Amino acid sequence: MPLSMITGPTAGIGYAFARALAAEGHDLVLVSRDEERLQQVADDLTATYGVECEVLRADLSDLEHTRLVEARLRKEPFDILVNNAGFGVNKPFHDSDLEAEQAALDVMVRAVMRLTQASLGEMLTAGRGDIVNVSSVAGFLPRGTYGAHKAWVTSFSAWANVRYRHQGLRVMALCPGFVRTEFHQRMDADMSDTAEWMWLDAEEVVRTALSDLRRGKAVCIPSRRYKAIVGISHLSPRGLTERIARRNR
Template identity: 40%
Template sequence: METATTRRNTAADPTRPRALITGASAGLGREYAKQLALDGYDLVLAARGREALEACADELERHYGIVVQVQVVDLATQEGIDDLIDVIDRERIDVLVNNAGFGLKTSLMDTDPEQLIANDMVMLRAVTLLSRAAARHMRDRGRGGIVTVSSLAALGAYGVYSAVKSAALLVTEALSSELIDTPVTVTAVLPGFVKTEFHDRMRVRRAGPEWLWLDAEHVVSESLRDARRGRVVSVPSTRYKAIYAIGQVVPRGLVRSLSGGFGVRRRKRS
């Protein structure tokens, strides 16, 4: 496994805040990197592909005059998770963004066990262990923020994706309770449908009408604003806030029924 390298041998400015973002080479992760760079953060970008990370780092350094460090890791492995924990232990990280993730277009029973394990490693185990490591240092320093990208699917029963995102949401809420008497903020982001490469990589069609789909820029800007305000749960956009509110009161039996039907239709389309 390749290790982190500070780009162009330029040391990070100790007066600037630094953010670590997983899944940073595309989609929401890249947008988080862009907006935090605009706010003056130096960055540590983590993903599996060095080429995409380097291209992203080049663009951010050129446009925003910051220092970007790349960390090539596979969070589906314990080695990859440990590599990032080592970064958190060695270097000051002021903001952690747990964004890495991927979807499965097959049902629970039709998915290979190895894929199920990888799914759990990336979107739950990595979130739990990285958040724990970052929270301990942030608590000791008396400042910091953790943002975990969950999903509005956490309220449903769409198979493995809902299960792992729901667990990540609960971990985030539990951690926020542990840190309630500290200045450290912990925020779970529950976006709905977002226009990124996520569905293209799954090779499935986008579901629902166009008005349901949000721009990544809007999702990231609203979630960062909520995180700075100390909100534990961020649901970007008014339309999805309404869906979230309804989801709190709908009987679970109805949720399971609606989720099951949606999942079947989606698999048929894909």
């Protein structure tokens, strides 16, 4: 059976990936720091889809924990790696907790880089393998440290796709907009002013992502409206993007 690893699979996009891949018959290695919820998700997926789910508790802001996940990736070839774990810091940068900022950088940049590299050896030997790095449309705009992290993820993934696609691998950055998940609740962000049309459904995001991945796309923006927003942002005057930057962290 195919084998996939997902980081951050207990809710939102990560959980939608876990369900979609389990429905396709993938055995799963699920990585999260919340062991109780992780085990519950694993048990539910096994009961529903009959797949094997291995639970790996790890806090990806901790380098030693990250190395444990790297070691698991090096044990055997994975068909798909989904680097989904991430979080936001909801304070102005000048007033934010620097340790929280560092942890966010470690989870969304360092861990993505290290886990991607750890998976490559076995994938290259097998001559196949897919990597999805969950990024954001925030990476296309000046939006503080979160946007900067996601800009790196998108650029890194696009490069890796070009570098390794001729060796049978596919690497893709998934860049959604606002998705109905626990993400904003966890950072205690008030999203009441966000227009209804801007919200995306996690399961639809994942369906589009898997389709685009299998078509060899390097970057997936899973919504026509967000594709339009990104396209317009590239054509916007510098003064407008500077105003956007001033309004964000």
